[in-house]
Amino acid sequence: MNKVxxxxxxxxxxxxxxxxxxxxTAIARYTLAVDRRFKREGETTADxxxxxxxxxxxxxxxxxxxQGLxxxxxxxxxxxSYTNKEGRKVYTTDVVIEEQDFAESKGAAKETNQGNVPAAGQEDADGFMNIPDGIDEELPFS
Structure with missing residues (x-):
């Protein structure tokens, strides 16, 4: 089984x-910095x-x-593998993504990227927006 x-x-x-x-067809390439679970004291290590x-x-x-999400x-x-311009064989390893999703709320991503805290009234600490009272009839579901 080949699953990552x-x-x-x-x-x-x-x-x-x-x-x-x-x-x-769109082809997207990106690199993930993945923290190692076990690390030496005081050492931050990522792959x-x-x-x-x-x-x-x-x-x-x-x-x-x-970036930063x-x-x-x-x-x-x-x-x-492929042969580069100098005639050397280069070996590659990629993860071909079959599923992808966000691992944090939009507000947390903003804080990480820009150091900003969401404005009061827009999002709670859990990343959900407060819906004001009295707009139930405007929502497409109930």
């Missing part, structure tokens, strides 16, 4: 490209894992993923 589950922060905004042809995703997941990453992903490890 990772939780970490994006080291930079995803790099997205589109294939050529009649039906272009930097290359991830790639395709199609709708890549478009989602392009639209919503930003904490995400959880699952997929499979894929290895490959």
């Amino acid at each position: 589950v990772l939780m970490g922060r994006l080291t930079r905004d995803p790099e997205v490209r589109y294939t050529q042809g009649d039906n272009p 930097f894992i290359s991830c790639v995703t395709f199609g709708k997941l890549a478009e989602f990453a392009e639209k919503y993923f930003r 904490k995400v959880i992903v699952s997929g499979r490890i894929q290895t490959g």
Whole structure:
């Protein structure tokens, strides 16, 4: 079985490209900084894992993923190789993402990225927005 589950922060905004042809497909690449569970005293250690995703997941990453955002992903490890310009063989290891999701609230991501605290009345500490009383008839569900 080839299954990987990772939780970490994006080291930079995803790099997205589109294939050529009649039906272009999005391809997103990003790197996750994943903290190691066991570390030596006073030492912060992270692994930097290359991830790639395709199609709708890549478009989602392009639209919503930003540097510093904490995400959880699952997929499979894929290895490959190519010959570079100098004629040397280069080996690659990527996680091909099959599922991806946010691992923190939008407010927590803002605090991490910009050091800002959400304005009062917009979000609670748990990341949910307060809905004022008396607007029940305006909600699309009940």
